[in-house]
Amino acid sequence: MALFILGKVDVDTDEFDDHVIVHEWVTTSSPSCPAPTPPAASTRRARSRIRGSRQRGMGQRLSGIIWFPNTVYSDASGPQQAAGFGFDLEDNDGSDPNPGWFSEASVQSILFDIFDDSGGDEAFDEVALGLGPIYDAMVGGHRTTSALTSLFTFVSALKAASPDDAAAIDALTAHNDVTGVPSPTSTGTGETKTTAATRPTCPSIAPLTVGAGVQVTLLGEAANPNALGLNRFFRFAGDGASHTVSIATRARMTST
Numbered sequence: 001m002a003l004f005i006l007g008k009v010d011v012d013t014d015e016f017d018d019h020v021i022v023h024e025w026v027t028t029s030s031p032s033c034p035a036p037t038p039p040a041a042s043t044r045r046a047r048s049r050i051r052g053s054r055q056r057g058m059g060q061r062l063s064g065i066i067w068f069p070n071t072v073y074s075d076a077s078g079p080q081q082a083a084g085f086g087f088d089l090e091d092n093d094g095s096d097p098n099p100g101w102f103s104e105a106s107v108q109s110i111l112f113d114i115f116d117d118s119g120g121d122e123a124f125d126e127v128a129l130g131l132g133p134i135y136d137a138m139v140g141g142h143r144t145t146s147a148l149t150s151l152f153t154f155v156s157a158l159k160a161a162s163p164d165d166a167a168a169i170d171a172l173t174a175h176n177d178v179t180g181v182p183s184p185t186s187t188g189t190g191e192t193k194t195t196a197a198t199r200p201t202c203p204s205i206a207p208l209t210v211g212a213g214v215q216v217t218l219l220g221e222a223a224n225p226n227a228l229g230l231n232r233f234f235r236f237a238g239d240g241a242s243h244t245v246s247i248a249t250r251a252r253m254t255s256t
Contacts, residue, residue, distance in 0.1 A: 012077040019073040022066050023059035026138075058138075058154065060104070061111040064089030065131055068115075099177040100193040101204060102228050106176040107151050113172050114158070124175040126168040133162050148205065148233060151178065152188035187235060208236040210243060 003025055007015040014020045064071040074086035089108060096105040117128035141157030142149060155173060159166040179192045187205045208214060216232050 010079045010081070013081055014075070016081075017075050018067055018070075019060070019063035020075050022063035023073075026059035026062045058107055058111060061089060061108040062134075062138075064112065065115045065134070101151055101178045101188060101191055103176075106178065110151070110155075110172055110176050110178070114169065124171055127165055127172055129158075129162060129165065133158060137161050147187050150188060150204070152191075152204075205233045205235050208234045210236055210239060 005015050005021055005024065007013040014024075060073055063073055071089040072086055073089050074084065076082075076084040078084065089112065096103055096109070099106045111134070113122070113125045114127050114129055115131060115134060137154060137157040137160075141160055142154045145153045145157070147153055155169060155178075159169055162169070177193050179190065189205070189207075191204055206214075214234070218230055218232065
């Protein structure tokens with residue numbers, strides 16, 4: 001694997017953005033990379049597809065862990081590098097209006113709480129594993145899984161590598177409204193968190209029956225190709241025979 005960090009003065013100088021470099025390394029360290037998302041601090045609160053929330057949230061949080069105690073994620077761009085955005089990665093005070101498996105902010109919060117030693121201040125956080133077990137899980141079971149890499153595959157790999165801390169990890173994920181991990185399945189089949197916006201995407205990877213059809217509703221947000229409502233994932237068990245998957249689309253237009 002090779003990682004090339006490109007930059008151009010007065011446009012985007014990523015080669016000088018330490019946190020961005022770690023972010024990009026993390027997003028290429030496991031399969032199933034999401035499509036690019038327009039950069040903005042507000043994307044931390046967005047509802048992203050199962051792969052996007054894991055990779056972007058983990059990439060940003062790992063940058064704060066690796067550069068700790070420098071936890072301010074910043075990305076400079078524009079003329080004289082005067083534009084861009086930044087935010088403190090230690091800001092995990094529960095202000096996310098949409099916590100859950102689909103939230104980059106929730107992924108960030110879970111990962112940093114697993115790393116740091118703040119249990120005395122946060123009753124739900126009794127985990128302080130440091131970077132070592134996180135890295136081992138990320139390049140181990142999380143990377144080698146046959147499932148789509150996600151928060152579920154990462155936490156499952158972490159619990160398998162740190163069984164003595166499994167209950168505390170469960171409590172931490174539950175605090176962030178992630179319900180599919182306490183009974184770990186790498187596809188998140190136990191996940192129940194849903195809202196009006198996430199209704200069409202729960203479970204996060206839906207089962208298919210060979211020979212049967214399924215109707216899927218995709219919701220808008222064309223500006224963000226990783227948006228939860230624009231992406232659906234399915235899985236089915238093969239029976240040794242050859243099968244053809246066909247897709248028929250039907251657009252429904254509304255006006256206001």
